[in-house]
Amino acid sequence: MPLLSIRNLSVTFATASGPFKAVDGVDLAVEPGEVLGIVGESGSGKSVAMLGLMGLLPPSATVTADEIAFEGRDMRALGARQRRKIIGKDVAMIFQEPMSSLNPCFTVGHQIKESLKVHLGLDRSARKTRAVELLSQVGIPEPERRLSAFPHQLSGGMSQRVMIAMAMACNPKLLIADEPTTALDVTIQAQILDLLVDLQKSQGMAMILITHDMGVVAETAQRVVVQYAGQQVERQKVSTLFDHPHHPYTAALLSAIPERATGKRLPTIPGVVPGQGDRPNGCLFNPRCPRADDRCRTIVPPRQPASLGEALCHYPLEAVGEAA
Amino acid sequence: MLRFFLSRVLVLIPTFIGVSIVAFAFIRLLPGDPVALMAGERVMDPERHAQIMAQLGYDRPLIVQYLDYLFGLFTGDFGTSIVTKRGVAGEFFTLFPATLELSFCAIVIAVAIGVPAGVFAAVKRGSWFDQITMGAALVGYSMPIFWWGLLLIILFSGTLGWTPVSGRISLLYYFPQVTGFMLIDSLLSGQEGAFTSALSHLILPSVVLATIPLAVIARQTRSAMLEVLGEDYVRTARAKGLSRFRVVGVHALRNAMIPVITTIGLQVGVLMAGAILTETIFSWPGIGKWMVDSVFRRDYPVVQGGLLLIALVIMIVNLVVDVLYGVINPRVRAR
Numbered sequence: 001m002p003l004l005s006i007r008n009l010s011v012t013f014a015t016a017s018g019p020f021k022a023v024d025g026v027d028l029a030v031e032p033g034e035v036l037g038i039v040g041e042s043g044s045g046k047s048v049a050m051l052g053l054m055g056l057l058p059p060s061a062t063v064t065a066d067e068i069a070f071e072g073r074d075m076r077a078l079g080a081r082q083r084r085k086i087i088g089k090d091v092a093m094i095f096q097e098p099m100s101s102l103n104p105c106f107t108v109g110h111q112i113k114e115s116l117k118v119h120l121g122l123d124r125s126a127r128k129t130r131a132v133e134l135l136s137q138v139g140i141p142e143p144e145r146r147l148s149a150f151p152h153q154l155s156g157g158m159s160q161r162v163m164i165a166m167a168m169a170c171n172p173k174l175l176i177a178d179e180p181t182t183a184l185d186v187t188i189q190a191q192i193l194d195l196l197v198d199l200q201k202s203q204g205m206a207m208i209l210i211t212h213d214m215g216v217v218a219e220t221a222q223r224v225v226v227q228y229a230g231q232q233v234e235r236q237k238v239s240t241l242f243d244h245p246h247h248p249y250t251a252a253l254l255s256a257i258p259e260r261a262t263g264k265r266l267p268t269i270p271g272v273v274p275g276q277g278d279r280p281n282g283c284l285f286n287p288r289c290p291r292a293d294d295r296c297r298t299i300v301p302p303r304q305p306a307s308l309g310e311a312l313c314h315y316p317l318e319a320v321g322e323a324a
Numbered sequence: 325m326l327r328f329f330l331s332r333v334l335v336l337i338p339t340f341i342g343v344s345i346v347a348f349a350f351i352r353l354l355p356g357d358p359v360a361l362m363a364g365e366r367v368m369d370p371e372r373h374a375q376i377m378a379q380l381g382y383d384r385p386l387i388v389q390y391l392d393y394l395f396g397l398f399t400g401d402f403g404t405s406i407v408t409k410r411g412v413a414g415e416f417f418t419l420f421p422a423t424l425e426l427s428f429c430a431i432v433i434a435v436a437i438g439v440p441a442g443v444f445a446a447v448k449r450g451s452w453f454d455q456i457t458m459g460a461a462l463v464g465y466s467m468p469i470f471w472w473g474l475l476l477i478i479l480f481s482g483t484l485g486w487t488p489v490s491g492r493i494s495l496l497y498y499f500p501q502v503t504g505f506m507l508i509d510s511l512l513s514g515q516e517g518a519f520t521s522a523l524s525h526l527i528l529p530s531v532v533l534a535t536i537p538l539a540v541i542a543r544q545t546r547s548a549m550l551e552v553l554g555e556d557y558v559r560t561a562r563a564k565g566l567s568r569f570r571v572v573g574v575h576a577l578r579n580a581m582i583p584v585i586t587t588i589g590l591q592v593g594v595l596m597a598g599a600i601l602t603e604t605i606f607s608w609p610g611i612g613k614w615m616v617d618s619v620f621r622r623d624y625p626v627v628q629g630g631l632l633l634i635a636l637v638i639m640i641v642n643l644v645v646d647v648l649y650g651v652i653n654p655r656v657r658a659r
Contacts, residue, residue, distance in 0.1 A: 056559050080568075088565025095556060095563075103557040104655060105578040115564050150654040166564065 037221030092167035098159035109147030246309035403625030412629030421504025423610030430533035442545025464539035490607035589645030
């Protein structure tokens with residue numbers, strides 16, 4: 001039984017100019033202890049899908065799904081109170097902007113201990129011991145002293161470590177990391193990523209890593225979902241994805257990795273992810289796809305078999321990605 | 325923290341001098357003088373008029389009068405009323421508890437209703453509660469306070485007969501002044517019905533005085549709360565699986581209170597201005613009524629001294645707000 005199983009998750013925002021489907025029919029299955037990468041450009045609905053799962057979207061968003069099961073329990077059927085027993089305890093989430101994700105009015109210690117109190121009911125001294133333990137676990141020097149620090153006294157990297165400590169507080173079975181390194185500078189990015197991978201391994205928890213960095217996926221994840229304009233366009237194992245991308249979008253993303261570029265100029269994907277107003281007919285990627293023809297522009301593409309990376313494409317790539 | 329506090333106290337000195345100049349100048353800008361007004365309808369012999377003015381020291385150049393007054397202030401002498409011949413500071417502190425009691429009740433009403441109303445309006449943004457509350461706040465804010473007071477008197481004192489029209493307590497009760505606060509003194513006196521009487525006298529003026537601060541606080545809380553509810557750390561709090569009450573009432577509210585505390589501090593100044601009207605309408609024997617009476621009598625020392633003491637109270641309140649601000653907002657404290 002997968003740890004988390006999602007079928008046909010969609011998120012629709014009510015906007016002034018009508019409903020906007022930011023996430024369209026997403027399926028996910030996460031096994032215990034595995035790392036799943038979700039990649040895609042900005043605006044492809046990666047974060048929104050996960051926020052929808054966590055119930056963290058604003059009221060203007062409507063989340064629908066055929067199934068959202070955590071450890072076999074249907075989360076859709078749970079009341080708010082029951083849901084909160086899972087959210088923040090068994091499923092934890094860290095975010096892109098660590099500096100603004102911590103509450104400026106409370107000390108680091110208070111914010112970590114709060115989870116321990118609410119979910120585990122630990123007493124005062126146990127909470128303190130555990131909080132110190134967590135801070136040292138995420139590599140914060142002088143953890144005891146840091147407990148009384150306020151977020152504005154911490155750097156971005158330190159803040160993200162605190163966020164991770166908070167997320168790890170109740171030993172979650174699943175950690176959703178939403179672009180955890182995007183806002184940090186490059187030297188810190190690698191440290192935070194290493195920390196996440198170490199914790200994932202030592203705690204045996206599953207992790208969903210949202211990123212737009214293919215390199216990060218290659219280093220950490222076992223499976224990858226490529227998302228574009230709210231749809232999953234490809235689902236593959238990391239071990240085969242880099243050599244055999246099947247969707248032209250995946251191929252284009254891969255050839256845009258600087259380390260893999262062969263020519264003088266780094267290849268890019270022309271255009272941007274379609275928004276609410278400019279959704280094309282047929283395949284959503286067709287305006288930016290070098291291989292698109294009339295069929296792509298008119299008919300919604302089918303889901304290909306697993307041997308072709310479950311690509312959402314009329315003409316999946318068979319061999320080494322030569323597109324873009 | 326101590327340095328922060330001391331720097332705030334030092335700022336008070338130039339402010340105090342500034343207020344003393346304004347207080348001194350403004351009352352003299354009004355036409356008429358105390359002696360002519362004391363004489364009333366009767367025509368006064370100009371020589372006699374000049375003689376009394378000289379007696380009071382008002383024939384000297386203004387700058388001399390001001391410096392004399394300022395020197396007095398620094399020796400703790402706020403002057404003597406021309407009319408009652410009693411010390412201004414003494415009169416002020418006799419009357420001040422009445423105003424303080426009224427203002428305190430008003431601010432308690434304003435905060436106790438305004439903050440929760442603002443929070444609910446923000447959480448239920450766009451709902452009927454939000455619309456009605458904010459509509460009412462706009463009406464409350466725009467209401468001329470004297471007219472609103474009269475309306476309430478007509479309804480509750482006139483038509484319904486629930487509350488007395490004026491004063492602090494019924495004439496039936498007499499007890500010594502201990503704290504100067506009628507609610508406390510009436511309880512201390514142990515006289516049956518005294519407390520109820522004091523309370524029934526207090527309620528209407530408090531509500532009238534609270535109206536504008538209540539409206540301002542509710543609106544400010546709502547907008548601060550709306551801003552904070554969209555912050556990343558509120559999302560973090562929800563991601564931790566905290567209850568709605570903890571997310572809104574602890575994580576969001578603590579941050580939203582930072583601008584609200586400032587507003588509440590500013591409203592204390594508004595309250596003092598409002599007290600002048602409210603006390604006049606309800607014949608409340610506080611400093612507001614005292615100031616109005618003194619302006620009409622051109623009682624220069626009382627107006628000067630009274631203004632200065634009111635300013636001092638407001639400055640102290642602002643100092644308290646600044647300190648409170650530091651307590652609630654760790655980012656200020658650190659500096």
